[in-house]
Amino acid sequence: MSHRNHPLIAVIGHPNEGKSSVLSTLTEDDSVVVNDYPGETTHCQYFPVEINGEVVLELVDTPGFQNPQRILEWMRATGKTDDALLQAFLQQFSSQPEYHHDCELMQPLAQGAALIFVVDCSRPLLAVDEAEMEILRLINKPRMAVINFKDQDRDYLPQWEQAFRRHFNVIREFNAHQARFPERLALLETLKAIQQSWEPMIDRAITAFEWNWQNRREQVAELIVDYLSWALPLTVEQAVGRDGDKASAEKDAAKQGLEQYQRLISEREIKLFEGIRKLYLHNLFDLRLAQHSVLKEDLFSESTWQVLGLTQTQMVLAAAGMGAGVGVTLEAAFGGLSAGLFATAGAIIGGGSVWFLGDELAKIRIKKLPLGGSKVIVGPSKNPQFPVVLLDRAILYYREIANHAHGNRGGEVQNIKDQSVLRHIESAEQKQFLKLAKTIAENKSDADSARQQLAELLTATLGTIS
């Protein structure tokens, strides 16, 4: 048995209680097999927490108890306890195939592991549960209980708590399907209480978890800033066809150019989303959104522009004093409900609420070419709502991804309430976002420092939602 100088903690429990799910969520590992078929996990699986190659904490997923009552009976008969009991048990049963799971789950304990006992407390306490807890008491390793609610049912909790008090002195609730980063940290914090001497190592692990989380947030901010730096100043050129009526040829080219413009940005957005998803180690979860979620909508659909970005009042406040450019466009945006070029590109504009589209999604110019003919240049967008909508969607996507538990393989995200994030931040910050976006869009010499400021602002904003 290898000697470890880092804490080893085994996750133990009855089959199908969510042991693997708890670990998957805690370690952000969606490669762990989670299944409603009991006895899915048949072997121990180790989760080393590594910092620069050094293991500071190791967690183990184990199979569930298969013979708790028979084992307890046998154990009581031996009259042994603690390590002696454990060794005797392994000697007695390791050759019997029906006891394979039970022996396997005891292995880490024999290697000096502490244990987390996972139970689903939305069900009644059964005789097998009593037996399992009693076995653990007899083996007497440092231990705690983790309550994982598979249902909302809380009626059985008092019953469980009473039983826990007899066997564990640390109890913690952790919902494998809902836990987010703070809950994960809290569980790690609780691990320190199992065994005092492990505190420094677990502290190191916690610091690394926190550092890593912050670092990823900064990377997301960078990804988003890079995306905006690309999208905001974007222009698309489209040659105007030479035959036929000149005016209609220009109109066709403008339409094609605008479509191309929108397609490029949509594609780049998908790339951004993929980058964020990868950063949060989601290989399986593909964010299956409820039908009415705004992220399911196309970036350039009407409802996206209704639900995201700033409200009319907010925009007026935030854009105040931002220079003529924005002011003029704002007027156009407020006044114009003409089914402008935006509509030609596929969106149907109707109703007074679509004020922000106006007819200016992107600037469209027609330029004569020196060798004859002309071309249409689409972009960049001067619409002040444009950067805010792009930002809002990116932040929204981040919020779903960063808060999705890896143990939750279901995947359908409920209705995203409060869809816009930017609508709910301070007006001063909204203004700041708008100003920085404008500077980046203009892409002058101060764009670089604007990018840096935006990255910092974004990191802070992301910190409030994950």
Place this chain on the structure above:
Amino acid sequence: MKQFQDDTPLAVDDRWSLADLVRFEQYRLQDQQQDEEQLALRDRQIFQAAAIGASPNLRSRLYRFWLAKRSEQQPQSSDAGQLLQHSLSLSALLMLLVGFASGVGLASSAMVYDGSVPVNVALFLALLVLPQLLLLFLLVITLTFSLVGKQLFASWYQPFTSMAQWLWNRFWKSGARQQFSREQVDDARIRGQLLNQLAQRYKPLFANRAMRLFQVMGIGFNLGALLCVLVLLAVTDRAFGWQSSLTTSAETVHGLVSTLALPWSWLWGEGTGWPSLQQILNTQIRLGQGGQDFAAADFRVWWPFMLLCVLVYGLLPRLLVWAITWLREGRLLDALTFDGYHDQALWRRMHSVAFSSQSLPSDHQGEAATVQTPLQQISASESHLFVLADTLKRYPTAGLQAWLSQSTGAVSEVQPIERLADLASNHSCWLILEGWQPPIEETLQQLKQLADGLIRQQADLHLLLLGKPLPPGSDSDGNTSERPGKPLSARQAEVWRKKLDLLQCANILLHADVDAATAGEHL
């Protein structure tokens, strides 16, 4: 600057050059396509290898070290730094030549002499010295502003860079239509991006370098002019006089001339370094007065003044500015802080921590059943009906009984047993189990034993699965027709069936009251 720790492996030359900056940007541009994790690993290692403690301008030194390491690990097939170096030397040479040629050309045309009219000093000065004086004046203004922090030259140079970029893009765009391959065009686009980035990020540096190039041209020009004059003087004999429509007063000219000669007046006095009033009077070219005696010594007195003018107002300032820009480049390079937005990622990667909490690979597969134990609807029950006493704690006996008789049509007494092993029967019997709990090995083994016992009597073991009990508070006592607890989900029944299949007992029959709504659904 040079406070190394004693054991520092950062031995490479830690000063930047323009070529280094270009290389630096080239590597970073390539990194944009790479996987972030691998980049972080690589940069972390470089950072650890650098092992420098706190030192002034740490970032600059670290990044320089990074560049050295990267060039070592992965030499560029086309080194943009070298390319820049070459093109800078080439353009310096070209500028020198162009300057030289124009200097020679201009000086020789100002010195045209056919023996009828003396060379006009005023024309010479106007062509060769006056523009340079103006330039000098502009330069002084620029330098004064740059002392206050305003980069005037940088703003003059902006149009130049934009034009260069525009030309570059044009060139390759037209090339795309013609002879260049797609790859060449893409490479060129990347180089164009590089150029763009460089121009944006290191503006003062490149502006300074552009200025230095202009100085080289100026130096060439003045050298050409001087050389031309000297050669002409050496091989021909020329008379110099002066002529102007603005003034005919020799005093004014004398005043101007002596002011111009101030810088060298301490070395060569009046008469040598510049002409005296009398000499100026004597050398005025008067209109309509041909046939003057150009042989007079006074007509030779001008040329040292002219040469000195070119030297002092042309060549020397260029040399001076050249030296200043040379020094300034060093200072700018040393002062690079690398703290812009685009410089953060590398810093972050260098200081990153390799962190992982993911599981070690495992290749174990789950179990799978092959035979199918048929799942049957509850039908007429036999007389022997058993249930575990533990189970009865969760399902009210009366309710259970009522439900059973209702759904099977036969009335039979439920017999509680303590453990499965207590069940003894010679006839087919029914066993009520909590089907909402996953079947575990010990239960299955006991069922197998029971079934094996019964098969000898040719009797069957009927298993009746119950769904999850209702919570203690919500008892359904008054409503006995309802099933005890919740219905079993189809998935739960399926799980039991699969586990029982593994036992391969032909006489185990499974009955469950499956919730129709969950049939076919996987929980």
